[in-house]
Amino acid sequence: MSMNKTGRPTTPHGDYAPQSGGETFSGSRGLAQQEPLLSEVGALDKCGVDFAPLPDVTPRLGGMERTGEIGLPGLSEPEALRHYVRLSQRNFAIDLGLYPLGSCTMKHNPRLNEKLARLPGFADLHPLQPQSTVQGALAVMDALSHWLKAITGMDAVALSPKAGAHGEWCGMMCIRAAIEARGELETRKRVLVPESAHGTNPATAAECGFTIDQLPADASGRVDMDILRQKLGPDVAAIMLTNPNTCGLFERDIRAIADLVHEAGGYFYCDGANLNAIMGKTRVRDLGVDAMHINLHKTFSTPHGGGGPGAGPVVLSNRLKDFAPLPYLCADDERWSLVEHDADTKEEARPFGRMSAFHGQMGMFVRALAYMMSHGADGLRQASEDAVLNANYLLARLKDELSPAFDGVCMHEALFTDAFLKDTGVTTLDFAKAMIDEGYHPMTMYFPLVVHGAMLIEPTETESKESLDRFADTLIALAKAAKAGDRARFTNAPMLAPLRRLDETRAARSPVLGWEKA
Amino acid sequence: MRYLPLNDDDRAAMLARIGVSSIDDLFVDIPPDARLEKAIEGLPGHATEMQVERDLTALAARSLNAGDAPFFCGGGAYRHHVPASVDHLIQRSEFLTAYTPYQPEIAQGTLQTLFEFQSQVAALTGMDIANASLYDGSTATAEAVRMAMRITRRNGCVLAPGLHPHYSDTVRTAVHAGGGIVEALTPAMGADTKVVEVLDENTACIVVQNPNVFGELVDLDPLAEAAHAAGALLVAVTTEVVSLGLIKSPGQMGADIVAAEGQSIGNGLNFGGPFVGLLACRNDRKFIRQAPGRFAGETVDADGKRGFVLTLSTREQHIRREKATSNICTNSGLCTLAFTIHMALLGETGLRQLAKANHARACQLADQLAAIRGVEVVNDSFFNEFAVRLPMNATKVVEKLSKKKILGGIPAARLFGPGGFDDVLIVAATETNTDEDIDAFAKTLREALQ
Incomplete structure (x- = not known):
């Protein structure tokens, strides 16, 4: 083990297990912070806004004053920042990675x-x-x-x-x-x-x-x-x-x-x-x-x-x-x-x-x-050409391992069916959830309705060739794993996201659409 | 082009991998005589970031900004102070550049904030539940009417005389196309109780705005009672949700569905959009099944941990297609985020104080305007907006005031069209107005009327 002059270890020491896992006491896991509901961290008497003194006037509310508690928890500004920044970190986004949702055109959003x-x-x-x-x-x-x-x-x-x-x-x-x-x-x-x-x-x-x-x-x-x-x-x-x-x-x-x-x-x-x-x-x-x-x-x-x-x-x-x-x-x-x-x-x-x-x-x-002004007429044409080129490049790279829905070239998005998953016990949904563990947002699933187990991939023009290659390599590896019988990788996925698969039936059967009133 | 990562070497290599010789081989399905061989004529070429900023900044400089003038416009859009942290947070990449949360395992940030938003809207309106937003208050009102028609299986609705006329027009356009019948009562002040006089067995709902478009406060209780007695619903509309920090909520007065404009909380004027439509209702299976738009709901994941998902989607267009309760898909996601953050910063005490500040400024304004010879404050009651009658055409007065860099309210004729309200001016005051603003407005109005 290496140490610096004050005795602080500067390399991982031998007692570490190969991969640190298991439950933590706090519920947070390193940078993945747990964050309760606003109603659990806020309070009715907390406020993150200051007010100036009011002019002295005779109210004109005609006897319509609201009485009783409204039920709105508040936060001071630092608490609010922490609440929302922590929540933000539980989202995937274009700025984090390729977001190939077909028909949604998830392209770069210029900050200008x-x-x-x-x-x-x-x-x-x-x-x-x-x-x-x-x-x-x-x-x-x-x-x-x-x-x-x-x-x-x-x-x-x-x-x-x-x-x-x-x-x-x-x-x-x-x-x-x-x-x-x-x-x-x-x-x-x-x-x-x-x-x-x-x-x-x-x-x-x-x-x-x-x-x-x-x-x-x-x-x-x-x-x-x-x-x-x-x-x-x-x-x-x-x-x-x-x-x-x-x-x-x-x-x-x-x-x-x-x-x-x-x-x-x-x-x-x-x-x-x-x-x-x-x-x-x-x-x-x-x-x-x-x-x-x-x-x-x-x-x-x-x-x-x-x-x-x-x-x-x-x-x-x-x-x-x-x-x-x-x-x-x-x-x-x-x-x-x-x-x-x-x-x-x-x-x-x-x-x-x-x-x-x-x-x-x-x-x-x-x-x-x-x-539009940034692209100009030339740039818009180039954007469309690159969008179509990127989709066709993915189609070409994926067509032997996945199942293109139709022969020939595509436009800006490539449609696949679940035929390549036949007899693997893996569904389109499982495949999509496994992509989450690989750091990607899944493609559009089960749409359009005209093919079985649809997977609609739209990379957009704002992905680089390197990014497309990494994505294609990952999908090919996943397809091979499914065909090789590694079913658990898919049916248990996602394992590495902030949450595992959610119970949608329960949500719809007994709807809870707001927090319990305090 | 700075937004396009591919270079010509990449493009050539990719075409080769695809097995075609040129990019046009990928566009062969376009009919030959409809193909464009080069960039569209009549449009400029690409531009640097500096150039675009210069050009658009020059256009922005051609308007009179609300913040650069004593400002008293309302009429369904209100200027409030939005804390700096709101705009910072909604620009977090993870919120800004995410799509609709269709993959809940990696969208808990959006889903939890939507769940919190729904909870806040329900509390604010005094209703049981709220949806995850619609486009704006006017389209929310149209959706609420259509929802009421499905719930009651009746196809008539009655619009109160104090409903914002642009809301009336939006409802009329939407409902009429689907075969519904809209009876809009002639716009008038102090006349909202008249809706109960035209209720009949075909009336699905009455639509009443509070505060109404003239700023008057309306007691919804007897209207709800009359509607319910006739088997109809009360759709309550609010264009200024800050009022709910001070005046009775629609839920406390018997409303069945609330449609509201949420812009005042967290969102700027933006020349009218994007805004955020609120829809809240009773917790009744029949209501929920007929509601438009999305709901975020609580559930658990495979490990039993609490999480949130979009739910009850069998009402929606992507599942039900032509039988859906609405065609809405994209709604006001980021505006709901701004709303929920601002509301969290305010909390109960802050919202009440904000509402008091608005009312106090409006009372101060009313007192000063009423002191001007020939000016009459028409309202008996109001929250932060009221109507004044002028001794001359209000549109001309407002034009005159704007030349003096004062944005002095909205001529009622701008809303209702010419005739009828030509001498009526609708003015609003908020916490953003200072003593100096109000003094300047009163002084300049006095001069303009001489």
């Missing part, structure tokens, strides 16, 4: 965008200040609109939708309004939705009062054209198609699909969740699309934040743009204004209504615009 979104000239503006005092914010909305229209080739953009599903609803409401204007609302009720679609698509169409007719995929993972032809008719309002689709494939018959739907008198709604694959490579206008939402939190890298906030602007064709919701932006020679009321609309405009209280997700607009 965070800084700019916090400029008081954007963050400290009230939505109903006089419009003459918010020209900078309106200019950002106009610039963002310009970029989105240029990238998609579309004629107009509605900025107010607050997330992807809200954007879907906006687009489908425009379609509904257009059908109503044609006097066909009672007859055009059916919306065609591929079975590979995100669940939001059928849910959205139903919220707009449409009925849903499911379109099966063909053997290549794309829309079955024969069945599409059979299903089209005078009662079809629209098709909702994701492109590239959720199998990671470009719908190569997309122009024919658009033509068929249009000939039948319907509209083409495109789910833009996977726009990241095609920026600068094609424009959705040229594919025959009438409306498409854009998830700024996917393609344009506004942070996912543990489940939002997002933003879902919708680009519209000439056929639909008059139906865009209130409020909308008007530009007149470097002066911008918002149209907020039906009474103020121009003659041709027939907004379908209002989607929310204010004008959209300004904080996300700034971030997305900064992302």
